[in-house]
Amino acid sequence: MTGLLLRLAGPLQSWGERSAFSAVRDTAPFPTRSGLIGMISAAEGRGRERDPQDYAGLEFTVRVDRPGVLLSDYHTVGGGYPKNRTAATAGGGNKGAAVITRRHYLADAVFVVAVTGPEDDITRIGDALQGPYWAPHLGRRSCIPDEPFLLRARVDDPDAELRTRVPLSSPHHGERQLSAATSRDTVRVDFLSERLPPEVTKGAVVLTAQDVPVSFAPQGRSHGKRRLYRTTAELPAALLAAPAELHGRLIDYALEATV
Template identity: 80%
Template sequence: MTSLLLRLAGPLQSWGERAAFPAVRDTASFPTRSGLIGLISAAEGRGREEDPRDYATLDFTVRVDRPGVLLSDYHTVGGGYPKNRTAATAGGGNKGAAVITRRHYLADAVFVVAVTGADDEIDRIGAALESPHWAPHLGRRSCAPDEPFLLRTGIDDPDAELRTRVPLSSPHRGDRQPVRRNGTDTVRVDFLRERPPADGSGSVVNLSAQDMPVSFAPQGRIHGKRHLYRTTEDLPQSLLAEPADLHRRLIDYALEATP
């Protein structure tokens, strides 16, 4: 087994979990499994009709560098056009009226994700993410990721990398601050795992999410439930990087693995 590391950061992200178009498009507070597998399968050039359960053996660990701020964006679809150019209503009619939608986003959120799987599978996915068939996005096509996006591949111990090596984004002014432990040089950071941490570190909260993809088919999307474990763990305060220094530190980290 081996891993690769993705850094998911950008002005906006949206990881829909529950609501259906058109009334409300929600977002989970973290990257969903369906969103991450969708990102990977798009990079590999797979169509929506292909079975996403091919990725069932992948394991995801999410480090929450910055949870972001929930943003609700007001949209209208149609309106002011002839009936044959206006969106249909929920009842199947077409009255020429605008359809109101509200789309939720995470603004200024940052996550680092370890993707773990069989060596050949991670090698193939890493190559696709370096030269994607379709451009990656953070839950929606309008949400482009910042660089660096793919931090590293060929990681043998992703937990150690996330806990001790990958630079940690400092919060913006006004954001929820990482909690510094009194009398120590550590900060408290949240993780989301698909299994409890092997060493039993941190306080563990059991969660569930309806984000296990069964089908991405446009007319038959199906998602199952999965269990998650949220932990709050102490990381070295030295990982915190100020905004002016963060990009350089991330690039230096990524280049350490380059031959």
Template identity: 65%
Template sequence: MSGLLLRLAGPLQSWGERSAFTPVRDSAAFPTRSGLIGMFCAAHGRGRDEEGLARYEGLEFTVRIDRPGVRLIDYHTVGGGRPKHLTAATSGGDHKGDAVITRRHYLADAVFIVAVAGPDDEIARIAAALDQPYWAPYLGRRSCLPDEPFLLCASVDDPVRELMERVPLSVHEADDQHRPPETTGVSVDFLWEKYHRDQLPDGAVTLTANDVPVSFAQHSRSHGKRLLYRTTEQLPEALRSDQATLHQRLISYAKEEDA
């Protein structure tokens, strides 16, 4: 078993969990398993109707929430002000002539560091595809492009330990203003598929997410459920970075891991 590390950051992210072709396009508060595996499939050039999702079942995701982001709702209209035959089509293929209204949810200014663990050959295959993707990766929607560095580390023996001890942490100055003066270390939320310590700490929260991809087919998408554990972990103070030094520290970390 080995792993890789992704940094999911950008102006906007959107990780749909419950909605599909409905007027309200929601977003989960964290990167979904479906969204991450869909990113890998796109990097490999796999179409939506292709089979082969079973090969990703052995992957384990751990998410460090550097910044949860701020929820933003964008009001959209599609097809208004055009001749009827040029407006958006219904599922039956007809054209009503009216504008389609949607409200799309985004996470603004969010930052997630994701550890992906799995069999060595599968991790190597995914890392190679992400390094030279067939279709460019995006953060849930095509309009949501990731910041660099994106692939922080292509291969590491213990990716969760990297999250806990080595990957630089981005913290807003506003977060520091509300930090008690006697606090040591940095309190950071994590989402685990499998908790990597002896027992869950007091205050851990169990979540259910309906985001395990069964099929990405255009007209028959389906997903299963999984359990997640949300905890707050104390990380070393040395990982804290201000905005002036964060980017360079991330680049230095990525280069060091590639060396």
């Protein structure tokens, strides 16, 4: 099945799964289906009232280059304003005081995502991501992605590209650890898939995520459940790139498709 490849990297990411506007704004440890479809929908210029079921045919496979570190940030909302301009209550009034929230982020995380689906959908989505109507963000508008963001707008077997060709961000910051990793023939990397890879016969961890968008409407957001499979694969150590050379290798990989 044809597809495209996205690289989700940046100082901060936040992929809310359970919380709406509550005291704690959580993040899932990986890009959610809702967040990815929302990003694609925004790139196509679709309003929140549009039915996200149009994207039901898309499948996502996430390669976890670097899981990141959980960061909690302290926020206040609505402080210093007249009561009618403070945060709203469930009953339709206003709290009249600042609301304290703690927002969770993934710091320094890197994910590469294979998006597969019907050819016409992938072509249209690839075009939109190359010239998005609304700029993409990593779960929240304040979380801006690094470049290159769109690695390939079209590829025949994106899952195979993740395993054999896309440069791999080092999970280590020290040169000694990186040297030790590249001294081996392979490196262990985690994947999250919406279907169990055919080559996996044991060792998969089954997860349930409440992140299938049913509606993005501001007054009626709802999500369903999906099953995920977390597996670990041995990838060629040659895919690992030192920080100083990673950007160049990613650009070279992205440009191969235009040659």
